[in-house]
Amino acid sequence: MAQQCSISMVGDKEVIGALDLSFLPGVPKVFPGTLVANGPCYFGLVPNPGVPLAAVMIGPPMNIPSPFSLQVHGISNYYGVLNVIAVSNFTGLCTKFGVTIRNSASITNGVNTKNALNLGNAPSVFNGKTTTMGAAIINGKLTVSGKITCAAITSSFGKFAAVAAPFKKFDIPHPSKTGYRLAHACIEGPEVGVYVRGVLKGKNEIELPYYWKDLVHEDSITVQLTPIGSHQNLCYNVAKMEDRTSIVVNPHSFDVNNIHCSYTVYAERKDVDKLVTEYEGDQV
Numbered sequence: 001m002a003q004q005c006s007i008s009m010v011g012d013k014e015v016i017g018a019l020d021l022s023f024l025p026g027v028p029k030v031f032p033g034t035l036v037a038n039g040p041c042y043f044g045l046v047p048n049p050g051v052p053l054a055a056v057m058i059g060p061p062m063n064i065p066s067p068f069s070l071q072v073h074g075i076s077n078y079y080g081v082l083n084v085i086a087v088s089n090f091t092g093l094c095t096k097f098g099v100t101i102r103n104s105a106s107i108t109n110g111v112n113t114k115n116a117l118n119l120g121n122a123p124s125v126f127n128g129k130t131t132t133m134g135a136a137i138i139n140g141k142l143t144v145s146g147k148i149t150c151a152a153i154t155s156s157f158g159k160f161a162a163v164a165a166p167f168k169k170f171d172i173p174h175p176s177k178t179g180y181r182l183a184h185a186c187i188e189g190p191e192v193g194v195y196v197r198g199v200l201k202g203k204n205e206i207e208l209p210y211y212w213k214d215l216v217h218e219d220s221i222t223v224q225l226t227p228i229g230s231h232q233n234l235c236y237n238v239a240k241m242e243d244r245t246s247i248v249v250n251p252h253s254f255d256v257n258n259i260h261c262s263y264t265v266y267a268e269r270k271d272v273d274k275l276v277t278e279y280e281g282d283q284v
Contacts, residue, residue: 005077005187006018006231011032012031012032012033012034013031013032013033013034014034014035014036015034015036016035016036016037016038016040017036017037017039018038019036019038020036020217021036022034024037024080024159027180034096038056039052039054039056040052040053040054040055040056040057041055041056041057042057042059043056043057043059043069044056044058044059044060044061044062044069045059045060045061045062046058046059048060054121054234055229058070076243084103086252089209102124103225106123106125107124107126108125108126108127108130109124109127123153133227135209154273156177163214167185167186167188168185168186168188169183169186171183177251190275190277191220191268191270191274191275192264192272192274193266193267193268193269194215194267194269195264195265195266195267196208196209196217196264197262197263197264199228199260199261199263200249200258200259200260200261200263201228201259201260201261202255202257202259202260202263203259204237204248204250204251204253204256204259205246205247205248205249206246206247206248206249206263206265207244207246208238208244208245208246208247208265210243210244212244213243213244213245214271215267215269215270215271216267216268216269216270217268217269217270218238218240218245218267219266220266220267220268221238221245221247221265221266221267222265222266222267222268223236223238223247223250223263223265223266224263224264224265225261225262225263226261226262226263227260227261228261228262229260230259230260232258232259232260233250234249234250234259234261235249235250236250236251237251238250238251247263249261250262
């Protein structure tokens with residue numbers, strides 16, 4: 001049996017339903033043009049006809065050639081939870097005061113300015129300029145494909161300007177002393193270099209990593225040989241082959257069984273630009 005619907009007019013106000021939630025006892029004022037509808041209300045071509053999912057359901061218009069279901073001019077307030085299950089486009093300034101939590105991928109193609117705490121539990125991809133006015137806390141991996149510009153960086157070993165660190169180090173809990181930490185800094189030089197080291201015994205070939213042929217300038221290879229146990233006359237040649245490069249110790253000697261030495265092999269990388277050690281300017 002169909003239920004009867006109450007429709008009433010109170011001055012310039014129309015009430016559809018049994019409850020007039022616009023009325024307050026002792027405040028008889030009626031704003032002209034007031035509409036009270038208890039719902040559910042269907043506007044436009046909603047995708048779920050006959051299935052009430054909310055108090056107000058809005059679909060595309062049926063009588064005008066426009067793709068917009070809702071157009072709002074002015075300020076809109078949302079109290080509670082706002083669920084957006086679709087593409088969200090913002091053209092203009094978007095200001096957020098409070099905590100923003102993202103549990104899915106976020107792609108930003110424009111300027112993104114944050115003045116509040118932003119927590120991300122999923123990947124965030126920024127294809128435009130990102131400006132952070134406050135602190136940025138990153139508990140996971142940060143991958144940057146472009147340039148980072150900043151006034152200063154504060155690290156565990158002090159504050160320094162620009163991204164280029166004054167030195168590189170590791171700082172870990174001390175492996176032998178409880179309550180202490182252990183810090184070592186990297187040795188530096190006027191090149192982007194790599195090295196391998198080890199001990200050679202009973203043979204005369206130092207096999208370098210196979211990828212060195214594509215990683216380093218072979219003409220930059222240098223070798224340090226240190227005899228172990230007794231004096232040895234040691235020398236080397238760099239053997240360049242099609243599939244690899246190796247170091248041959250005492251290449252003109254047939255007595256390789258007595259070779260016992262440590263070695264360190266250095267080379268300059270060729271997959272990156274050469275290091276510019278001196279240049280004009282006061283910033284990186």
